[in-house]
Amino acid sequence: MIFIIAGVSGAGKTTIGKLLSEKLEFPFYDADDFHPPENVAKMAQGIPLQDEDRESWLQNLAKNIKNWNFQNGAVLACSALKEKYRKKLLGDPEQAITWIFLNSEYEVILNRLSARKDHYFKPSLLKSQFEALEIPGYGLHIDVNKSEDKIIEDIMNKLDHPKSKIGLLGLGVMGKSLALNLASRGIKVSVYNRHVDRFEVDIAKNFAEANKKDFNFPWFEDLHDFVDSLEKPRNILLMVNAGKTVDIVIKDLLPLLDKGDLIIDGGNSHYKDTIRREQELKENGLLFMGTGVSGGEEGALKGPSIMPGGSKEAYKRVGRFFEKIAAKDPEGKPCCTHVGPDAAGHFVKMLHNGIEYGEMQLIAEMYHYLRFSLTKGPGEIAVLFRKWNLEMKSYLLEISADILETKEGDEFLIDKILDAAKQKGTGGWSTNAALELGVPFDTITAAVMARNISAKKKERQKAMDLYGVSSVKENRTQESELSELFSAYKTASIINHAIGFDLLSVASREYDWDLNLSEIARIWTNGCIIRSVFMEDLIVIFREQPDKNILTHPEIVADIKNNRKTLTKVTGEALVSGIPVPVLSAAANYLLGYFSGQTSANMIQAQRDYFGAHTYERTDKPRGEFFHTNWKPAN
Numbered sequence: 001m002i003f004i005i006a007g008v009s010g011a012g013k014t015t016i017g018k019l020l021s022e023k024l025e026f027p028f029y030d031a032d033d034f035h036p037p038e039n040v041a042k043m044a045q046g047i048p049l050q051d052e053d054r055e056s057w058l059q060n061l062a063k064n065i066k067n068w069n070f071q072n073g074a075v076l077a078c079s080a081l082k083e084k085y086r087k088k089l090l091g092d093p094e095q096a097i098t099w100i101f102l103n104s105e106y107e108v109i110l111n112r113l114s115a116r117k118d119h120y121f122k123p124s125l126l127k128s129q130f131e132a133l134e135i136p137g138y139g140l141h142i143d144v145n146k147s148e149d150k151i152i153e154d155i156m157n158k159l160d161h162p163k164s165k166i167g168l169l170g171l172g173v174m175g176k177s178l179a180l181n182l183a184s185r186g187i188k189v190s191v192y193n194r195h196v197d198r199f200e201v202d203i204a205k206n207f208a209e210a211n212k213k214d215f216n217f218p219w220f221e222d223l224h225d226f227v228d229s230l231e232k233p234r235n236i237l238l239m240v241n242a243g244k245t246v247d248i249v250i251k252d253l254l255p256l257l258d259k260g261d262l263i264i265d266g267g268n269s270h271y272k273d274t275i276r277r278e279q280e281l282k283e284n285g286l287l288f289m290g291t292g293v294s295g296g297e298e299g300a301l302k303g304p305s306i307m308p309g310g311s312k313e314a315y316k317r318v319g320r321f322f323e324k325i326a327a328k329d330p331e332g333k334p335c336c337t338h339v340g341p342d343a344a345g346h347f348v349k350m351l352h353n354g355i356e357y358g359e360m361q362l363i364a365e366m367y368h369y370l371r372f373s374l375t376k377g378p379g380e381i382a383v384l385f386r387k388w389n390l391e392m393k394s395y396l397l398e399i400s401a402d403i404l405e406t407k408e409g410d411e412f413l414i415d416k417i418l419d420a421a422k423q424k425g426t427g428g429w430s431t432n433a434a435l436e437l438g439v440p441f442d443t444i445t446a447a448v449m450a451r452n453i454s455a456k457k458k459e460r461q462k463a464m465d466l467y468g469v470s471s472v473k474e475n476r477t478q479e480s481e482l483s484e485l486f487s488a489y490k491t492a493s494i495i496n497h498a499i500g501f502d503l504l505s506v507a508s509r510e511y512d513w514d515l516n517l518s519e520i521a522r523i524w525t526n527g528c529i530i531r532s533v534f535m536e537d538l539i540v541i542f543r544e545q546p547d548k549n550i551l552t553h554p555e556i557v558a559d560i561k562n563n564r565k566t567l568t569k570v571t572g573e574a575l576v577s578g579i580p581v582p583v584l585s586a587a588a589n590y591l592l593g594y595f596s597g598q599t600s601a602n603m604i605q606a607q608r609d610y611f612g613a614h615t616y617e618r619t620d621k622p623r624g625e626f627f628h629t630n631w632k633p634a635n
């Protein structure tokens with residue numbers, strides 16, 4: 001605990017600092033005592049100090065602050081007039097410092113200084129101090145034009161109720177977990193939840209109450225008080241439903257905020273909304289960050305993967321908080337990085353979810369085939385998934401095994417779950433983005449469509465009666481068949497990742513985001529839903545060949561060459577046995593399309609030219625020359 005009493009000379013730093021140190025029972029230090037003799041001499045002669053003079057002094061102080069912090073704490077009186085001096089005092093790594101700024105008018109201080117006789121500071125230097133003074137938005141600000149007792153009382157009051165570093169608005173499942181995560185890392189957070197009669201009553205109060213043993217959450221239902229509880233410039237993290245709600249909340253907040261305040265949208269917002277919102281807030285002098293957060297309730301609590309977009313300035317402000325609460329990659333670095341400008345963070349999160357849709361559906365297809373065609377029981381499939389996961393280390397495969405082992409009484413819970421999937425949009429938005437940018441997007445689109453068809457439960461049941469197809473396989477399963485299934489799954493998963501990252505790479509060029517795909521893979525190695533050992537391979541693959549489709553990487557080529565026939569075989573067998581495997585077959589088709597030197601598109605071009613004179617390019621002429629043929633056979 002370090003308290004720095006800052007302000008111009010004559011503001012009362014030493015007197016107040018000593019009184020405060022007695023009150024808090026921490027030792028007191030005066031930064032003036034750490035000046036080298038040359039500086040003292042200059043000041044005594046009335047020569048203002050230059051930045052070069054201050055360098056060694058600040059370094060020495062920073063070193064001492066670090067030591068005092070280890071020894072429990074201290075109160076230090078130090079002018080710290082400029083932000084760059086204050087930064088130096090923080091040291092590296094930064095120390096937690098409570099800044100107490102003693103403020104007053106020039107004339108008041110001048111009068112005080114003129115009355116002082118036993119001090120080497122000359123009142124004539126006061127003017128230059130006021131000119132140098134940069135009053136920050138953070139810390140406690142105390143008006144010193146009052147008695148010493150009153151000043152100490154003010155400071156103690158404010159220390160008992162210090163402003164929060166960040167405000168979290170929206171205490172749903174993710175909001176609560178993030179608030180707890182922030183607080184557990186020593187970051188003071190105010191929490192707000194709206195009051196809606198009968199539906200959202202006492203949410204913030206109950207949350208603060210339930211956690212009061214461990215943390216002190218200032219809680220609010222009044223937006224004005226919530227905003228007022230935050231250190232300036234303010235940082236507000238919105239954890240509300242994506243869509244209209246975000247706009248409504250921003251509209252309510254706007255009149256309460258000051259220029260330079262920052263709003264962070266931590267929900268799964270559409271990236272185009274994020275581009276618009278950042279622009280609108282910029283016009284109001286505010287910063288905005290669209291930030292992807294992945295990991296569900298547990299991840300948010302213990303360490304999510306965080307994908308912040310927006311300006312570098314905004315990241316500089318809150319990046320350290322995010323890095324503190326994020327999961328750690330295998331090397332211990334935070335699974336959080338400044339992804340890129342404007343909507344890069346939300347676009348990357350959308351693609352995370354796109355890949356998530358593909359991976360989930362792929363596992364669901366494996367389960368479906370094993371269960372209803374190869375007639376394995378849920379317990380047996382769980383054992384198989386766990387075996388596969390020794391190699392894959394995939395979070396989604398791990399939870400799928402847990403799910404398959406879960407029973408209600410004697411029955412497996414999976415059998416009681418209605419097979420109609422819901423979705424909140426990110427998968428479909430990814431497909432839309434791929435369509436807009438002309439990127440092949442087979443597996444993820446197939447996964448979205450699989451959810452769409454699953455939702456037509458009634459219609460499917462009627463159709464089942466009409467067609468009466470059974471999907472039970474006649475032959476018993478061989479061990480070799482299971483290992484083929486694993487190869488097909490692994491290969492399709494690689495292709496699904498290739499497709500997701502390909503769209504990231506194209507979008508990065510289109511929107512000038514300069515996405516670092518290796519770094520994105522790194523922050524997806526832990527904390528997020530699609531974490532797996534393959535993400536660790538992707539860090540290296542994208543380092544070796546940034547922005548190229550991973551299917552061109554020599555190791556992937558070798559792997560896929562070995563397994564591609566198995567992928568096609570298993571896809572065929574599943575389809576023949578009556579099990580839909582949309583993602584598996586989309587992966588097989590994408591792969592065939594991807595490495596086909598010759599596709600069927602010459603026929604498409606000819607058809608277009610036939611009925612619409614759309615013209616075509618020729619293999620025997622340079623690209624860019626277009627031809628038209630009068631196709632109709634002569635009678």
Ligand code: 6PG
Nearest residue numbers: 294295296353423424425426529
């Ligand atoms: C995550 C998840 C999370 C959410 C999905 C669910 O990364 O933590 O992706 O964001 O659970 O968006 O999406 P659907 O409801 O569309 O499946």
